[in-house]
Amino acid sequence: MANPMQVNRKSLLSLAKDVISYQTDRDNEGALAQYLADRLRSNGLQVHDEDVVAGRPNVIVRVPGRDSSQLPLVINAHMDGAYHLGGWSRDPLEGWIEGDKLFGAAASDMKGGLASMVAAIESAAKDKSLPRDIILHAVMHHDTVGLGAKYVLASEGPFEGFGICGEPTNMGVVYTHGxxxxxxxxxxxxxxxxxxxxxxxxxxxxxxxxxxxxxxxxxxxxxxxxxxxxxxxxxxxxxxxxxxxxxxxxxxxxxxxxxxxxxxxxxxxxxxxxxxxxxxxxxxxxxxxxxxxxKSFVGKKESTLMTALSNSYKKVRGSEIEVITKMPTQAFVTDTADMSAIGLEALVFGPGDWKYLPDEFISIKDMGDAAQIYLNTAYELPLR
Ligand SMILES: [Zn+2]
Missing domain, CATH: 3.30.70.360 (Alpha-Beta Plaits)
Structure with a gap:
């Protein structure tokens, strides 16, 4: 098996700071979507960003692998993100770094995970040995009905393949939630x-x-x-x-x-x-x-995707991935439910230990590892 491209972690960090700087707490993720679409286009990727409602597009990118007849891997992140108002020690829209922590508005839910997925898709685009297509679904309006994910899945699928939702599971994997x-x-x-x-x-x-x-x-x-x-x-x-x-x-x-x-x-x-x-x-x-x-998301503890993600995790982090079934993830509501309903084998896996508090942060190392793990999972999935 060829080796996956290494994700550029320095570029990921500055991307994450950019993503945090956009106010996206109230039906206003359009400017962030524009920024991402412009950035991805200028890096040579094919971007599909038609409005779902006026001024609020999804940003969809499909990076073709060597063999597009293989089942694709979708990576899903929402662009909207609320955060605790008040009580911050600095301006939440100006991300700041202390040690391994990147602080900022919605850093863990889920600007950090979104940046990881964008970095993964950018690396995939440079990766000559990518074995299958990877599709980024950066979606509008996750809160509270998951409109962006529902729209892209219903209108263009894919209707078979694999899906990872990057909501903040603190690098554990969730296969079922309410x-x-x-x-x-x-x-x-x-x-x-x-x-x-x-x-x-x-x-x-x-x-x-x-x-x-x-x-x-x-x-x-x-x-x-x-x-x-x-x-x-x-x-x-x-x-x-x-x-x-x-x-x-x-x-x-x-x-x-x-x-x-x-x-x-x-x-x-x-x-x-x-x-x-x-x-x-x-x-x-x-x-x-x-x-x-x-809807609830009811997936399987053992599956093709679980095996591929676990292998990918182990190669990047050197340890076993933790399967999480407890709170708070039991009470999460993620786009995984929609990916699963439309026919994708899906899981939730993302960086960030989400708490609705001031001075929200994300681990910089985890963001980089997650990006690498998303990309590597495309390699670990079996060819058909
Ligand atoms: Zn979220």
């Missing part, structure tokens, strides 16, 4: 001034009553042998009221259920409805809306 159902519950009451409290219906206290019961909600599900910490539920936002001296006419909460494979939008809706009905207050009306649904 899904998510996001919801909004709106409670409507009746406003009334403090001088006439008796005439009002308090939506805020009614919403708090529901909010306090959410942690004990009975979610219909079958236990899963791998996803033992799911399902779980959280209400992260509670809003209500209009003035200090007025009974709140409306209140709402935003919540998130991390689901098991047998749970659907219907089962979650019914479970929420049951809870709301049980604790409903006379005079209030309740509306439940599901705002985003993402």
């Amino acid at each position: 899904g998510a159902v996001k919801f909004k519950i709106t409670v409507t009451g009746k406003a009334s001034h403090i001088s006439r409290i008796e005439d009002g219906v308090d939506a805020l206290s009614a919403a708090v009553a529901i909010y306090s019961k959410i942690p004990q909600i009975k979610l219909t599900h079958k236990n899963h042998e791998v996803l033992t910490d799911l399902p779980r539920v959280l209400v992260g936002v509670l809003n209500g009221g209009i003035a200090a001296g007025c009974i709140a006419p409306e209140a709402s909460m935003l919540g998130d259920v991390r689901t098991l494979p047998d749970m659907t939008r219907e089962t979650v809706y019914d479970d929420l409805k049951k809870l709301v009905d049980e604790f409903a207050v006379d005079g209030c009306t309740y509306k439940i809306k599901l705002t985003a649904v993402q």
Whole structure:
């Protein structure tokens, strides 16, 4: 077997800093997409970057290998990335380095992994012995419905082959994770001034009553042998009221259920409805809306891709790859679910130990190793 091209780690680091400098936290990854498309084109790669919605393209690059009839390897990274607002010790958009750490906005989820994949595709393009095609899917709008990945997979595939999603698994590999159902519950009451409290219906206290019961909600599900910490539920936002001296006419909460494979939008809706009905207050009306649904990813612990990725990892890092099944990755929602659903054998493997905190960082060595491992995996996969 020929040796894969060595990834240029110095170039990867400056690329990662560039990627971090783009604000991409709110439907605004278009400028980063443009930067990546321009960079890849100027390096001689064939870039496909048509808009998915106005001003927000995916950046898709297919690097042909020596034999394009071999099953391709897709590497998937999302370009959008939120990060903790406030509390940073320096400007989060100006990535900075301390030892092995590159700090910056969304460094671990997943600007670092994105840079690793771009570096891998750039090296692949120079690699004369690349045995199969590698396809970069740098996708728009991963949060919260995975629109970019769904669009590229549905419109152009590939419909067979292998897919690695580079979400931050801290260099472990994940073959199964849960899904998510996001919801909004709106409670409507009746406003009334403090001088006439008796005439009002308090939506805020009614919403708090529901909010306090959410942690004990009975979610219909079958236990899963791998996803033992799911399902779980959280209400992260509670809003209500209009003035200090007025009974709140409306209140709402935003919540998130991390689901098991047998749970659907219907089962979650019914479970929420049951809870709301049980604790409903006379005079209030309740509306439940599901705002985003993402499927679970159920892959295999032993597979062709797992073997190739493990071999690739071992050659680059000199140790065995860790297979991760615990939190936090159980509760991740990744594009792997969509790659798998369309027919690719898929896994999650990426640099970065993601925490939603200020001074987010990524290991520079891990970024370089991940890039090399992505490229080497194209070699380790068997030829057909
Ligand atoms: Zn992510």
